[in-house]
Amino acid sequence: MVSARHQPIPTVRVGVPLPGGQLVAAARDKGYPVLFSANAFARTWPRGHEREGFFKGFRLPDPAQFDGLDAALDSAGFVAAVRYGDYRWTVEDYFDLVQAYPWAWYAAMDYCCEPQIAQDRPLRLLRMAATAYMLGQCRKEASDRQLPPPMPVLQGWTPDEYATCAAWLPLMEWPDLVGLGSVCRRPVHGDTGILAILEAVDQVLPAHVRLHLFGVKSTALERLASHHRVASVDSMAWDVQARAERRTGRDMAFRISHMAAWADRQRSIAARSRAAMSVQTMLFDPAEFGGFSSTDELVMEAAALQYADLVMGGDLEYRDAVHYCHQDGTIALAIARRNGLSAEMLAECDDMLEGFGTRISNLQESWGAGCTALPSPFGPERTSHATAAA
Known part of the structure; x- marks a missing residue:
């Protein structure tokens, strides 16, 4: 472990919300390391077109404006979840953007786990599984295009979930830099604070691996800058503050125009909602089931793990897994x-979904033994068909 005194200062990447223009020019001229969201480059079909509002493709970086810019690329998983329920673009679409510029690094497409996106553990397990599967797909696409592999991203909400996600990622060798997702609005301290997450992943990651923390606030950075795992952070807080401090020119006409634009955008989103999965923040809502017992929680987790295997194996897409797992x-x-965790109950579950009853029984034993980390479906060799091709 490197001592805090000799630890390199973490790189702070400036979030840039636009794919070109004066902001990009200023960042380049000042030599700022920057981070772009893939969503900033996304184009949609115009008003009046039969596919109005749908994803059309990516606007590629302008070589003249980007020349010499130290830029990294995020896959925009949080935006995808909040606004659309899932990614609007395919892996192939994303790699058209990846291939268009020599990024300092680019993140694999991942599935964030903030409470506003995934409030219960079963849904988080499915999103962790989708994160692992998409890493394999992104690594394969990178290999096919002879590009550097993507930066893996760890997801979860509790410390043990991040450790589980690390075990699930289809990696034979770990890169030097790994992303730590779902930490933007997280406190530094507490059972699910950033320090607790860092402690958990520190126990399972190889010594050479350092982390990029997405969207960490400056107040948190003060506590985290000396941590031996933290290599870099990013923030767009400057843009939020700049808009908040614009005290002149915000007359009523200005406010009305923005309100109208927002309303039009909501109507457009509603019109195309049939093409996007509804945003679902819980797989099993306690209000729907009258609360949960510990037995209920065990069954729900076993169901999520069954479908997590299918997602990571490429047999089922994330959105379909959410539907069938809930069902x-x-x-x-x-x-x-009705029957408790009886042999009859386990047999009925096996009849419903092969291996489901056995999964419940095995999970019951592991919970009784105090186990928290979940095994990787890729086996002890931690390979998959996706990794083998990369």
Whole structure:
């Protein structure tokens, strides 16, 4: 471990919300390291077109404006979840943007786990599984295009979930830099604070791996800058503050025009909602089920793990997994509440979904033994068909 005194100062990347123009020119001229969201480059079909509002493709970086710019690229997973429920673009689309510039690094497409996106553990497990699967797909696409591999991103909400996500990632060798997602609005201290997350991943990552923390506030950076795992952070807080401090020119006409633009945008989103998965923040809502017992929680987690395997194996897409996991999990909860964790109940679950009853039984044993880390479905060699091709 490197001592704090000799630890390199973390790189602070300036979030730039626009793909060109005066902001990019100023950042380049001042030599700022910057981070772009893929969403900043996204184009949609114009008003009046039959595919109005749908993703059209990426606007590629202008070589003249980007020349000499130290730029990294984020896949915009948080924006995808909040606004659209899932990514609007495919892996191939994303790599058209990746291939267009020699990025300092680019993140794999991941699935964030903030409470406003995933309030319960079963949904988080599915999003962690989707993160692991998408890393494999991104690594394969990078290999096919002869590009450097993407930066993996760890996801979760509790410390043990991040450790589990690390075990699930289809990696034979770890790169020097790994992203730490879902930390933007997280406090530094507490059971699920950033320091607790760092402690958990510090126990499972190889010694050479350092972390990029997405969206960390300056107050948090003061506490984290000396941590031996923290290599870099990014923030767009300057843009938020700049807009908040604009005290002149914000007359009523200005405010009305923005309100109208916002309303039009909401109508456009509603019109195309059939093409995007509804934003679902919980897989099993306690209000829907009248609360949960510890047995219920075990059954729900087992259901999520069954479908996490299918997602990571490439057999089922994330959005389909959410639908079927809720469906089968609801049935399994009803059976468990009727019969308890009996042999009859486990057999019914196996009949419903192969291996489901066995999963419940095995999970029950691991919970009784106090186990928290979950095994990787890729096996002890930690390979997959995606990794083998990369």
